[in-house]
């Protein structure tokens with residue numbers, strides 16, 4: 001199969017040849033560089049590539065061209081190669097038009113002319129976009145096949161694992177393909193044990209553990225050294241940011257991740273408000289970039305490796321792992337996050353992030369402009385969510401299990417006087433309506449009268465509490481009554497050190513009640529459940545950890 005193409009378009013022959021030369025030098029080994037001197041000839045080339053069943057990875061076009069502007073060309077090309085990255089080569093005068101095109105999702109980036117030196121002004125941007133393209137494009141291939149069903153949580157877990165590690169696979173739905181179903185049953189003793197993973201080398205794994213998949217895929221699951229300066233538990237945004245800052249400061253660090261990097265953020269289809277990404281990025285893309293960055297600085301990241309506990313040994317900290325092994329280190333950073341309590345309703349899993357959202361889904365609100373939505377829960381987070389959503393939605397119906405709300409007075413008053421918000425008390429969600437990927441309504445039950453009714457709506461935002469994943473520190477460090485880890489000033493009681501604190505200094509910011517054990521992100525008391533917060537706490541914690549390591 002031919003290499004993917006990078007198309008470069010400019011009506012100025014001198015510029016066209018210069019860009020082509022620079023692109024060929026850097027990307028010529030992996031991509032075919034195709035050049036065109038006008039929008040029309042570019043479109044001809046695009047149609048020819050399409051006819052030959054070849055792919056375009058990236059368009060790099062001048063904006064000001066006679067007959068057809070760069071943006072007009074990109075708009076047409078997008079219909080043929082929707083996944084290709086689109087970059088405009090602009091003069092300063094065109095930056096406004098480029099920025100507004102980013103907002104309309106027509107453009108991935110704009111570059112200013114001249115781009116010399118290309119090592120600084122051209123290659124880094126294009127490399128990143130091409131890496132993105134490779135990670136998201138689904139090439140036809142003879143690779144791993146995963147046979148499963150949409151209703152099987154284990155199938156989702158396995159798909160998620162492959163997706164988060166950018167391992168391409170083909171999905172086979174046993175409910176849609178009799179042949180696949182028969183194949184699966186024959187591999188699992190006549191039963192439907194899902195999922196079944198077929199590897200090109202003939203290996204077949206039935207209901208595999210994530211660890212089996214990681215090992216089979218050649219991902220590191222065992223630490224390469226017995227001792228580290230820092231062990232980070234959890235590879236969500238908090239853990240990954242910590243790894244980047246630690247490794248870049250020369251701290252030898254190991255990251256342990258129970259599943260695959262990304263954490264809860266990996267479930268977010270689009271994080272719109274993360275600094276530096278004007279057209280948003282998915283949680284998975286963020287994780288992939290962070291993993292690459294952390295590894296580039298020398299951090300070691302293990303997948304499918306759970307920490308089960310932490311104990312103290314003199315000045316050292318020992319992290320115990322599920323496989324029974326132990327890792328010695330000077331400091332530990334807990335970034336194990338929280339898991340949002342889930343609603344157990346048939347069919348809901350297929351709607352997650354496509355009409356059903358857990359926790360901090362504020363970024364989705366604008367998509368539901370003038371449409372009715374639901375909020376599940378009666379505490380502060382649900383109330384705040386409902387208030388926020390009422391700015392966009394035509395109506396917000398709150399479904400509250402109890403006969404009253406358990407949130408701040410001001411919020412209860414605000415909810416009561418908001419004309420767009422209706423609160424249904426003693427009401428539980430018992431069903432979801434719609435197709436996978438498209439919520440159309442819900443069924444609710446009044447838990448006093450037992451009356452059921454169907455309500456139409458486009459989205460359901462669930463705020464029924466988050467559970468911190470702090471079990472591995474239970475009994476070792478101070479937690480609040482809900483299990484969130486207390487750190488820094490939150491540990492101090494009436495200005496005094498926490499009970500048992502052995503040092504004559506205050507705990508560092510983000511340090512727990514045990515010196516040398518730190519916590520960041522959703523697992524920590526007082527955080528606000530945001531990607532950016534977890535990531536920035538990671539950076540702050542590393543500064544404190546450096547002080548701690550220097551004090552040893």
Ligand SMILES: Cc1cc2nc3c(=O)[nH]c(=O)nc-3n(C[C@H](O)[C@H](O)[C@H](O)COP(=O)(O)OP(=O)(O)OC[C@H]3O[C@@H](n4cnc5c(N)ncnc54)[C@H](O)[C@@H]3O)c2cc1C
Pocket residue numbers: 233234235236237238239256257258259260261262263264265266267268270271272305306307308335336337338339340353357358359360361362363469472520521522523528529530531532534
């Ligand atoms: C569906 C969804 C959408 C969201 N959308 C947004 C959004 O658009 N914008 C926004 O700002 N926030 C959003 N959030 C919230 C945001 O994702 C979290 O605030 C953020 O991910 C917290 O990061 P963290 O690193 O603290 O923890 P997490 O992301 O929870 O990561 C913790 C990691 O630790 C691992 N782990 C746990 N225990 C262990 C163990 N014992 N051993 C090894 N590993 C372990 C977990 O597997 C996980 O990967 C969303 C959350 C959800 C659920």
